[in-house]
Amino acid sequence: MSVVAEVPLPPFWRRPLLRDILWQTVIPLLLIAAIWFFVRNAGANLEKSSLVFGGSFLGGIASFELGSNLVGFAAGDPVYKALLVGIVNTLHVSVVAIVLATLLGILVGVARLSSNPLAAGLSRIYVEVARNVPLLLQLLFWYALITRALPSPRQAWELLPGFFLTNRGLNLPLPGPEPVYGWMLLAFASACVLVLGMEWRARRRPQSMPHRASRRPLRLALLVGAPALVFVLGGMPVSLDVPVMRGFGFHGGLSLPPEYVALLLGLTLYTGAFIAEIVRGGILGVHRGQIEAAEALGLSRGQCLRKIVLPQAMQIIVPPLGSQYVSLLKNSSLAVAIGYPDIVRVSTVVISETGHAIEMIGVMMIVYLLLSLITSALVNLYNRAVTREAR
Amino acid sequence: MAVERSTMPVLPPAPPSRSRVLVKGLFGSVTNTAITLAILAVLAVILPELFRWAVLDSLWAPASPQSCIQGDGACWAFIQDKARLILFGRYPPAEHWRPILAMALWMGAIAVSADWRQWGRRHWPRFLLVLWAAVLLVDAVLMAGGAFGLREVPLEMWSGLPLTIMIATFGLSSAFVLSIFLALGRRSRLPVVRWLSIGYIEIIRGVPLISILFMAAVVLPIILPPDLVIDKIVRAQVAFFLFFAAYMAETIRGGLQSIPKGQYEAADALAMSYWQSMRRIIVPQALRVTVPSMVNIFISAFKDTSLVVIISMHDLLGTTNAATNDPVWLGVYVEAYVFTALIYLVFCFMMSWYSQRLEVHIKTGRR
Numbered sequence: 136m137s138v139v140a141e142v143p144l145p146p147f148w149r150r151p152l153l154r155d156i157l158w159q160t161v162i163p164l165l166l167i168a169a170i171w172f173f174v175r176n177a178g179a180n181l182e183k184s185s186l187v188f189g190g191s192f193l194g195g196i197a198s199f200e201l202g203s204n205l206v207g208f209a210a211g212d213p214v215y216k217a218l219l220v221g222i223v224n225t226l227h228v229s230v231v232a233i234v235l236a237t238l239l240g241i242l243v244g245v246a247r248l249s250s251n252p253l254a255a256g257l258s259r260i261y262v263e264v265a266r267n268v269p270l271l272l273q274l275l276f277w278y279a280l281i282t283r284a285l286p287s288p289r290q291a292w293e294l295l296p297g298f299f300l301t302n303r304g305l306n307l308p309l310p311g312p313e314p315v316y317g318w319m320l321l322a323f324a325s326a327c328v329l330v331l332g333m334e335w336r337a338r339r340r341p342q343s344m345p346h347r348a349s350r351r352p353l354r355l356a357l358l359v360g361a362p363a364l365v366f367v368l369g370g371m372p373v374s375l376d377v378p379v380m381r382g383f384g385f386h387g388g389l390s391l392p393p394e395y396v397a398l399l400l401g402l403t404l405y406t407g408a409f410i411a412e413i414v415r416g417g418i419l420g421v422h423r424g425q426i427e428a429a430e431a432l433g434l435s436r437g438q439c440l441r442k443i444v445l446p447q448a449m450q451i452i453v454p455p456l457g458s459q460y461v462s463l464l465k466n467s468s469l470a471v472a473i474g475y476p477d478i479v480r481v482s483t484v485v486i487s488e489t490g491h492a493i494e495m496i497g498v499m500m501i502v503y504l505l506l507s508l509i510t511s512a513l514v515n516l517y518n519r520a521v522t523r524e525a526r
Numbered sequence: 527m528a529v530e531r532s533t534m535p536v537l538p539p540a541p542p543s544r545s546r547v548l549v550k551g552l553f554g555s556v557t558n559t560a561i562t563l564a565i566l567a568v569l570a571v572i573l574p575e576l577f578r579w580a581v582l583d584s585l586w587a588p589a590s591p592q593s594c595i596q597g598d599g600a601c602w603a604f605i606q607d608k609a610r611l612i613l614f615g616r617y618p619p620a621e622h623w624r625p626i627l628a629m630a631l632w633m634g635a636i637a638v639s640a641d642w643r644q645w646g647r648r649h650w651p652r653f654l655l656v657l658w659a660a661v662l663l664v665d666a667v668l669m670a671g672g673a674f675g676l677r678e679v680p681l682e683m684w685s686g687l688p689l690t691i692m693i694a695t696f697g698l699s700s701a702f703v704l705s706i707f708l709a710l711g712r713r714s715r716l717p718v719v720r721w722l723s724i725g726y727i728e729i730i731r732g733v734p735l736i737s738i739l740f741m742a743a744v745v746l747p748i749i750l751p752p753d754l755v756i757d758k759i760v761r762a763q764v765a766f767f768l769f770f771a772a773y774m775a776e777t778i779r780g781g782l783q784s785i786p787k788g789q790y791e792a793a794d795a796l797a798m799s800y801w802q803s804m805r806r807i808i809v810p811q812a813l814r815v816t817v818p819s820m821v822n823i824f825i826s827a828f829k830d831t832s833l834v835v836i837i838s839m840h841d842l843l844g845t846t847n848a849a850t851n852d853p854v855w856l857g858v859y860v861e862a863y864v865f866t867a868l869i870y871l872v873f874c875f876m877m878s879w880y881s882q883r884l885e886v887h888i889k890t891g892r893r
Binding site for chain 2: 155158159162163173174176179180181183249250251252253254257263264266267268269271272273275276279280283284461465466468469471472479483486492493496499500503504507508
């Protein structure tokens with residue numbers, strides 16, 4: 136005597152399959168309709184201002200200047216070259232700021248955990264203030280301070296021998312124009328490639344390579360030794376291109392404009408505070424028992440930090456650090472407010488010259504998307520290396 | 527025969543006094559002494575100079591703006607003169623009591639909604655809804671005027687702190703609604719819905735806010751019908767709405783992921799439909815977990831409202847810039863930015879203090 140319950144089928148409009156299909160057709164259809172509506176309006180609006188949608192304006196002649204730049208762009212060059220200036224400038228300031236902010240963040244993050252109340256307290260004040268004031272306000276502040284409060288080149292502040300700070304920016308010495316320096320750079324790059332190849336091979340076929348512990352001095356020898364060898368073979372030339380005050384300003388060396396200095400300072404101080412909190416969290420996140428175990432094994436404080444705490448802290452630190460790098464990259468777009476020719480600034484100039492707003496903002500977004508993707512891919516790569524090493 | 531027991535309980539050694547801990551931290555080891563001396567040396571250079579600038583040589587009541595600007599110290603007289611301009615911008619000075627009252631009501635409503643002790647009460651969400659509707663209505667009338675004998679103040683005149691608060695609250699509350707759907711969409715089992723949500727969230731999170739703001743300011747008028755003119759403030763609002771929805775969606779997704787599977791299964795067992803189970807079971811729990819990280823998004827959103835300066839709107843930072851551009855006071859920048867930074871600091875500190883308290887509450891409540 137078995138009772139088979141007759142489950143009545145729900146009416147057809149409540150059946151899951153139909154609902155799934157319905158949702159998945161209605162939403163894309165609505166989206167397409169909206170896009171069609173926007174495109175039609177854009178067509179009508181652009182026609183009224185006699186603009187043609189397309190990328191051909193990028194090949195046109197740019198009639199504006201962007202100041203001195205690494206690309207060598209000047210008025211009269213095609214517009215796409217100006218865009219290249221913007222991308223290079225964005226990357227330039229972001230990469231330098233990422234390096235400086237990381238160093239500052241590690242220093243302050245460790246200082247916040249210091250047993251010295253003065254160091255811990257001051258770090259805390261810095262972190263709280265830097266994190267809770269808008270970055271844009273900080274940038275404007277530094278820019279105003281540099282251009283208004285600093286002395287003119289004639290009364291320049293000499294921070295270190297050869298480093299001059301004025302209201303026209305920062306001037307610093309560069310290595311002189313010796314060909315040996317170029318070869319040293321090449322030697323270092325080759326050493327980097329060699330080391331990376333070695334590590335890669337060691338990971339693929341561990342038996343064929345020396346053990347990790349003996350690879351470390353080998354790595355160091357390659358990275359330091361190769362450039363040093365080139366330096367010695369080249370006859371050890373020492374020359375420095377030091378900025379010199381002549382006429383109305385400094386000549387020689389590297390001259391960084393006030394916009395760049397303010398942007399670099401603002402980005403470094405702002406992101407450094409966030410990185411400090413990440414570092415602090417990472418170190419605190421290492422289990423207390425790990426440190427006690429290291430002490431029980433008789434490791435010194437330095438050994439404990441190097442071999443026990445840091446490898447584990449890195450696993451906590453690296454992922455959020457990566458998102459800080461991406462947001463620093465995006466925050467560099469605030470350069471537009473103080474007139475540093477980054478990609479946003481160049482785009483706004485191009486828009487006001489040519490009127491191609493949709494295309495330029497599209498280009499801008501694609502550039503940032505690509506740069507963000509590349510940054511997080513690099514950090515992910517590093518993260519994998521960190522987590523694997525710690526295992 | 528009573529067992530003789532010591533009446534004195536075994537106490538841990540008394541904690542060392544505060545001053546002893548301080549001295550030990552400062553000079554306890556060679557490294558600490560070196561650090562302390564290095565910091566003191568730097569402070570000895572900076573602090574007297576700062577004190578001289580901010581207090582000793584500062585001018586509160588100079589003979590003329592000119593003498594104040596040329597002086598060696600801070601020109602606080604500028605702040606005295608411009609504080610109202612910085613706070614309220616172009617809003618008519620005789621009517622400043624209106625934005626003050628409006629902001630006070632606004633803050634009051636926020637304070638009432640933020641009180642977690644009331645969250646579990648019956649009909650509380652409904653009460654909050656009514657409260658906010660009332661506050662919005664009263665504030666709109668207060669700010670815009672044109673009724674009850676209040677002078678009419680057009681939208682273009684709203685600026686300064688009220689505008690900053692307005693952009694932040696409206697942008698965030700509208701983004702919140704969209705973000706719930708985006709977060710659910712990203713976890714949906716329907717591939718089309720899932721991929722659309724992922725695409726939206728990741729694209730928005732990959733580009734800077736400024737590009738979205740430019741889009742709202744420049745591109746929006748092009749892609750809308752020519753006879754539809756939208757105010758600049760509303761367009762900026764749209765940008766914040768689109769931008770922060772993506773970030774909030776990721777936070778809410780984290781909350782959704784933390785809900786144990788049993789909750790979903792329980793909802794299924796009760797034969798709830800997808801929307802019923804989300805609305806009654808899943809989303810309320812997920813939101814509760816995410817409040818602290820939400821407040822962190824609020825803090826960054828509040829700071830990011832300052833970006834509207836770049837599309838030449840007069841929020842708190844915009845009015846600060848306007849104040850520094852006054853030809854009479856030309857050259858006073860640092861004082862103005864310090865004043866405005868303090869305002870931002872106060873607001874952000876309040877929010878992060880609340881977030882920390884709430885986190886503690888949620889942790890202890892779960893035990």
